[in-house]
Amino acid sequence: MKTVVFDFDGTLTVKSSDIWKSIFIELGYDVKDESGDYKMQMKDFFNNKITYQEWCDQTCKSYTDKKFSKQILYKLADKIKLLNGFDKTIKTLVDNNIELHIVSGNFVEVIKYVLGDKAKYFKTINASRMVFDDNDLLTKIVGTEYDFDGKAKFITEYCQKNKVNPSEVCFVGNGDNDEWAYEAGCKTICVNPENTDHTNLKVWNKTLHCLKNLEDILPEIL
Ligand SMILES: [Mg+2]
Numbered sequence: 003m004k005t006v007v008f009d010f011d012g013t014l015t016v017k018s019s020d021i022w023k024s025i026f027i028e029l030g031y032d033v034k035d036e037s038g039d040y041k042m043q044m045k046d047f048f049n050n051k052i053t054y055q056e057w058c059d060q061t062c063k064s065y066t067d068k069k070f071s072k073q074i075l076y077k078l079a080d081k082i083k084l085l086n087g088f089d090k091t092i093k094t095l096v097d098n099n100i101e102l103h104i105v106s107g108n109f110v111e112v113i114k115y116v117l118g119d120k121a122k123y124f125k126t127i128n129a130s131r132m133v134f135d136d137n138d139l140l141t142k143i144v145g146t147e148y149d150f151d152g153k154a155k156f157i158t159e160y161c162q163k164n165k166v167n168p169s170e171v172c173f174v175g176n177g178d179n180d181e182w183a184y185e186a187g188c189k190t191i192c193v194n195p196e197n198t199d200h201t202n203l204k205v206w207n208k209t210l211h212c213l214k215n216l217e218d219i220l221p222e223i224l
Pocket residue numbers: 009010011012013175176177
């Protein structure tokens with residue numbers, strides 16, 4: 003393998019609640035209310051009534067209505083923990099000249115906060131972005147173009163740009179928003195599957211259940 007593309011949540015981290023949802027909850031929204039902001043926005047996106055960016059814009063409005071700030075974001079980010087064996091795994095891959103990327107539905111700000119100085123091991127970190135004003139209050143969410151089917155788009159664009167064969171790329175993910183990655187023609191590994199049919203061998207070439215230590219993915223890549 004020349005390149006490994008990682009999902010972030012539940013793949014590099016211990017299973018935790020989706021950050022978008024966690025923010026809604028933290029701000030006092032009822033995420034189970036079918037006519038509430040959280041459920042309505044999600045339904046509209048999945049029913050193709052709104053685009054990903056419109057979904058981000060509506061979510062941003064729900065957040066800013068409750069004065070969502072950078073401080074609240076980092077408080078929630080503090081709860082996200084990297085999987086055991088993260089350091090050794092990443093170092094081993096880098097030492098083997100394998101290029102690493104993250105393609106996530108989370109926020110760049112959160113991923114960088116959780117990774118700290120370990121962010122340097124990743125050539126790119128692709129996710130949505132939050133824009134804050136001088137008082138650290140949220141003003142805009144810039145949606146990533148690389149979530150859902152965008153994950154395959156990232157890998158395809160990457161391969162074309164860098165003259166890498168997709169068969170030399172491995173994607174590691176865990177959830178339903180990762181199910182498009184295989185379409186790029188890369189190898190796919192599912193770890194700690196969540197909301198995804200890991201028995202679908204077309205989508206997931208290999209599944210590692212109950213992965214407690216990230217080092218266990220190394221034999222599948224090296
Ligand atoms: Mg995930």
